[in-house]
Amino acid sequence: MKDTIFLISVISALAFALPDVAPAQLAPPKVVLVIHGGAGSITPENTPESRQQEVTRKLEEALIAGYHVLDEGGTSLDAVVAAVVIMEDSPLFNAGRGAVLTSAGTIELDASIMDGASRNAGGVAAVKRVKSPIALARAVMEQTDHVLLAGEGAEAFAREIGMEMVANEYFRTDRRVQQFESKKASLNGDTGDARSLQSVRESGYYGTVGAAALDSEGNLAAATSTGGLSFKKWGRVGDSPIIGAGTYADNETCAISATGTGEYFIRGVLSFRISALMLHAGLSLEDAASSVIHGTLSEMGGDGGVIGLDRHGNVTMTFNTDGMYRGYVDAAGNTHVAMFGK
C-alpha cells in the first residue's frame, strides 16, 4: 500500500509538471462492486455467442443492482446480497436456481457472507429448500450467535425466522438434469467414487457466484453462493460456506470471494491468505491475489480464481483457469464485464 501511495504521489507531481495529462489517467476510478459467476474452461471456442450475451447481460444486471444500493447510500452488505441474489435466481450459474445436482439427484446449496467492519460472518451448508442461501447466510450472521449452520437445522432456522422457502425442484433446470443423466449413464449406475473431484475438474467449470463491495462509509463486505460440486456425495461441503476459504472481508485489508476446486481453497485458507499477505507482508491486493492464485493455488494443483476489493477501491479479478465470468462497477456507475482470459 505504501508503494501505491508513493506512486500516486509521484504521478501527482508529474501531473503538475505536465498539466495536459488528463486526471482520469492518473488515478483509475474507485471500484465499488466486483462480482464473479464462476471460473473454468471458459473460452471463445466453447462459449456460444448467445451464452456470451446472456451471461454478460446478467452480470451487468447484478452489477447495476449492487451499484444502485451503494449509490443510494446503502451498505456494502446490502450491495453484495443484491448482486448475489440476481445470480442465484438466474439459471446461468451454479447457485440457487440452476445449481448442479448431487449424486442423489437433489440440489444442496452453500453460501457465506462477511462484514469487513465487524468481521462478523454467517454461512449455511447443504440447504435444500431456502430460496436464497445468501440471504439465509446473512440472517445467520445478524440474527444468531453462530457463524455456520448446516442441513436440516439451517432450514429449521430459516422457517423460524420466516425466510422464503421453496421445493427443491424450484432449483432444478433441464440443463442440469441432462448433465446429471449423462453423468449417471457414464457411470453405469454407480454413484461416483471417492476421487470424484477429478471428474468435476475435467468438466472444467466452477459456477459459484460471489461479490465484494465497498460502501460510502468505507466498509467492505464479501458474499459467495454455490451449488457446489456436480454429482457430489457424502454430504461434501466445499469452500463457499467457509470463512477464510471461500469468503473473507476485513476493512483493514480486503473483501474476497472465491471460486474453483474448493478443497484447495480450504486447505490453503486462500481468501484469508490474501488478507494476511496484505497485512503482514505489505503486498497490494493485486500482488497478494496473484501470489495466492498463481503461487499457492497453482502449486497445490488447484484451479480457480478470486475477485476482491480493498478499502481504497482497488480491484482484483485473478484466476488460473482459461476464463472467469466477472465484472465490476466504479463509483461513477460504469460497468465492465469480461469472461475470457486476458
Add this chain to the structure above:
Amino acid sequence: MKDTIFLISVISALAFALPDVAPAQLAPPKVVLVIHGGAGSITPENTPESRQQEVTRKLEEALIAGYHVLDEGGTSLDAVVAAVVIMEDSPLFNAGRGAVLTSAGTIELDASIMDGASRNAGGVAAVKRVKSPIALARAVMEQTDHVLLAGEGAEAFAREIGMEMVANEYFRTDRRVQQFESKKASLNGDTGDARSLQSVRESGYYGTVGAAALDSEGNLAAATSTGGLSFKKWGRVGDSPIIGAGTYADNETCAISATGTGEYFIRGVLSFRISALMLHAGLSLEDAASSVIHGTLSEMGGDGGVIGLDRHGNVTMTFNTDGMYRGYVDAAGNTHVAMFGK
C-alpha cells in the same frame, strides 16, 4: 524465528565462555507432542481433587500413547490420532463419549485433521454414529478428494469404508444428561434462542480435545475433536471441523489445535492466523500464538486457547481463560501436564 536463532547463538557463545553451564539449560528439550482437553473456567476452587487426578491421568495416557507412536518411528498423523482417540473415548472431555447434548438431546460430533507435509486435510461435521470422529476425519483426508463431509452423508461414507459405528447412546453419559435436563428445566420447555452462545460462555468450559505432533521425519500434524456447543441447535457447526479455524498444520510454520468460542476462531481464522504471523511477520510460534489469543481473540470478545508446535519442537499452550487442560511430552519421553493458569 530469527530472534530465537540469534538468542541461541548468543547463549551458545556464552556457553563456550562459561563451560560450567550445563548444556541442558541452553536448549530446552524438543517437544514431540502437545495436547489439550479444552479451556475455560478451570480453577483449583471449582475442580475437585478427584477430577484433577482423573484428568491428569488421562492426559498423561494420551501423551504416552502419542509418544509411543513417535518413538517407534510412526508419523505425526498416527501420533495425533492415537492421542485424540484416547480423549474421545474418555467421558472426561467434550468429544466422543461424554460429549455434550444438543438441544434435541442427541450428540453431534465434529473433528478435523491436517498433515503439515502435504497440507492435505480432512474434517467431519455433525456425525452421530461414528465411534471415532477423528479417525473418520483422517479417512476423509486420505481416502477421498474432499476435505469436509457433513451429517448423514459423512456417515454413509464411514459405513462404506467399514469404520466402527455405534448407537448415538454410546456417547451419552449420566453427567451430560443431567446437565441437559437442568438446562432444559431452566428454559421452561423452550429450546434456547439465537443468542445461545452467551449461555454456553457462562457455563465456561469448552471441552474440545486436540493434539499437535512432530515426527522424526520433521513432519507436523494437528487434530481436533469435539461435541461442540452444549444445547446447540439448527445444525450449528463450530470451528473444530474447519481447517484454518480449529485446526491447521504446515511444515513451514506450525501445527495448531484450538478450543473455545468457536465462532470467533472461524471469524478470525485464528489457527491459520498464527501460521501467517510466523511466515509473513517473522514471529516465533509463542509470540504468534500470544498475539492471536491475547490480541485478536480477546479484542473480538472471544474465549479460548490453542496448543501448537513448530518444526523445531518449540511448543505453545496459550489461553485467555482461567485454565486449559493441557500437556506435552518431549523427545526423551518426559510428560508435563497442567490445567490451571500460570
